[in-house]
Amino acid sequence: MSYHPDLKGKVAIVTGGGKGIGRAIALGLGASGAKVVTAARTSQEIEAVAEEIRSMGGDAMAKMTDLTSSEQIEALVQFTLDAYGGIDILVNNAARSFLRPLIDLREDGFDKIFSTNVKAPFLLGRAVAKIMMGRGGGRIINITTTGAERGGPMMGAYFASKAALKMLTMCMAVEWAPMNILVNAVGPGMTKTQFSMPLWTNPELERQLTARIPQARLGEPEDIVGAVLFLCSDAANYITGQTIYVDGGTLANT
Numbered sequence: 001m002s003y004h005p006d007l008k009g010k011v012a013i014v015t016g017g018g019k020g021i022g023r024a025i026a027l028g029l030g031a032s033g034a035k036v037v038t039a040a041r042t043s044q045e046i047e048a049v050a051e052e053i054r055s056m057g058g059d060a061m062a063k064m065t066d067l068t069s070s071e072q073i074e075a076l077v078q079f080t081l082d083a084y085g086g087i088d089i090l091v092n093n094a095a096r097s098f099l100r101p102l103i104d105l106r107e108d109g110f111d112k113i114f115s116t117n118v119k120a121p122f123l124l125g126r127a128v129a130k131i132m133m134g135r136g137g138g139r140i141i142n143i144t145t146t147g148a149e150r151g152g153p154m155m156g157a158y159f160a161s162k163a164a165l166k167m168l169t170m171c172m173a174v175e176w177a178p179m180n181i182l183v184n185a186v187g188p189g190m191t192k193t194q195f196s197m198p199l200w201t202n203p204e205l206e207r208q209l210t211a212r213i214p215q216a217r218l219g220e221p222e223d224i225v226g227a228v229l230f231l232c233s234d235a236a237n238y239i240t241g242q243t244i245y246v247d248g249g250t251l252a253n254t
Contacts, residue, residue, distance in 0.1 A: 003225075003226045003229055003230070004028070004031050004032040004033075004229065005032055005229055005230070005232065005233035005234070005235070006032065006033060006233075007029060007032040007033045007034040007089075007229075007232060007233070008032075008033035008034075009033070010033070010034040010035070010088040010089055010232070011034065011035045011037075011080065011084040011085070011086050011087050011088050011089070012026075012029045012034045012035065012036050012037070012087075012088065012089035012090070012091065012232075013036075013037045013039060013076065013077075013080055013087060013089070013090050013091065013124075013128070014026040014029065014036060014037070014038055014039065014091045014093060015039045015040065015065070015067060015091065015092055015093050015094035015120070015124070016039075016040055016093040016094030016095060017036075017038030017039055017040055017046055017049055017062075017091075017093065018038060018040040018042055018044075018045025018046040018048070018049055019040075019045055019193070019194055020191075020193030020194055020195055020221050021093060021143065021188060021191060021193060021221045021224050022038075022040070022091075022093040022094065023045075023049050023221065024221035024222050024224065024225050025091055025093060025224065025225055025228050026038050026049050026050075026053065026060070027049065027052060027053060027056075027225075028225035028226075028228065028229055029089065029091075029228075029229070029232070030052075030053035030056060030058035030059075030060055031053075031056060031058065032229060032232075033058070034058075034088075034089060034232075035058075035059040035060065035083075035084050036050070036053055036058070036059070036060040036061075037060070037061050037062070037063055037076070037079070037080045037083065037084075038050050038060065038061075038062045038063070039062070039063050039064075039065040039067075039076050039094075040064070040065065040094065041064065041065070041066050041067075042064070043062065043064040046062035046063070046064065047062045049062070050062040061079075061083050063075075063076050063079045063080070067094050067115075067116055067120035067124070068112070068115045068116060068119075068120065070123055073120065073123050073124050073127060074127065076124070077124070077127045077128060077131070081131065086131060086135050087128050087131045087132065087135075087138065088132065088135065088138045088139065089138060089139045089140075089141070089232050090124065090125060090128045090138070090139070090140045090141070091140075091141045091143065091228060092120070092121035092124060092125065092140070092141070092142045092143060092165075093143040094116060094120065095116060095117050095143070095158075095162075095195070096112055096113050096115075096116040096117060096158075097113060097117075097155055097157070097158035097195070098113070098157070098158075099154050099155060099198055099199075100154060101153065101154060101156075102156040102157065105156075105157055109157070110157050113157045113158055113161050114157070114161050114164070117158070117161035117162060117164075117165060118161050118164045118165055118168065121142055121165060121168065122168060125140050125142075125168075125172055125183070128140065129172075129176055129179070129181050132179070132181050133179045133181070136180060137179060137180025137181050137182070138180075138181050138182075139181075139182050139183075139184075139231060139232045139236075140172065140181065140182070140183040140184075141183075141184055141185065141186060141228050141231050141232065142165050142166075142168070142169045142183070142184075142185040142186075143185070143186055143187075143188070143224075144162045144163075144165050144166050144169075144185045144186070144187040144243060145158075145159070145162045145187050145188060145189075146187055146188070146189045146190075146245055146247050146250055146251055147159035147162055147163075148162040148163040148165070148166045148187060148243075149163075149187075149245075149251055150251075150254060162187075165185070166185055166187075166243055169183050169184065169185040169241065169243065170241045173240040173241030173242075174241060177240055177241075182231075182236065182237075182239065182240040183240055183241065184231045184236075184239060184240060184241065184242050184243065184244070185242070185243040185244070186224060186227045186228055186231070186243070186244050186245075186246060187243050187244070187245040187246065187247070188219055188223075188224050188245075188246050188247065189213065189218075189219055189245070189246065189247025189248055189250040189251075190209050190213070190218050190219060190247075190250070191218065191219035191220065191221060191223070191224065192218050192219065192220055192221070193221060200218055206218070212250060212253060212254070213247070213248040213249065213250050213253070214248060214249030214250070214252065214253050215248035215249055216248075217248065218248075219246065219247070219248060223246055224246050226246075227244045227246050230244075231244070
């Protein structure tokens, strides 16, 4: 990851920051000078990422957080304020899904997906926006997916939740633009993470997936970071309510 805008003095929260795309984003923000709080349900992973940022000369802390709990979301915000005195950047990256047909998806599974993928970004985004209002503005980046734009099998509730998150991004952007809070989304295509491992570790499935991508490869977590950093930078001062798809041309090819 060679693109590093100047984010010195900025304070960032990255949810789902312990692995995959979230880890890559947290490292990218840290390398750009931001103070980073990584949040997830697994403390060991987020502590390791925070330590990696510190080993590069950056400043980072970890806060174990269950994003389905409004009390823990509030605790994450307060933890960040106590540690760094403010919040300038929020990356809502944490997500949940179950790989199964809609006809077999249980009601509690549906609720867990929407609670993590839509309700948590709403609650955390709202809490953080109240802080940003007193700091002259800020940036909120919601991580969606190409699945927000088209249907597909086995992950219907996940795709539906990400389509809802895209619309939530647009509504947040409209309401909060007067306070200079810019809200955008980044939508990865199929990316090699633990989250998608059941798909890309199957050689035949990987071949089928890659065949639909004009760049003829699956994404890597580091491929997603540049778009996030750009949206956090001064170069994006007049961009809000948009989604940047980082998909190797997948959506252009459908």
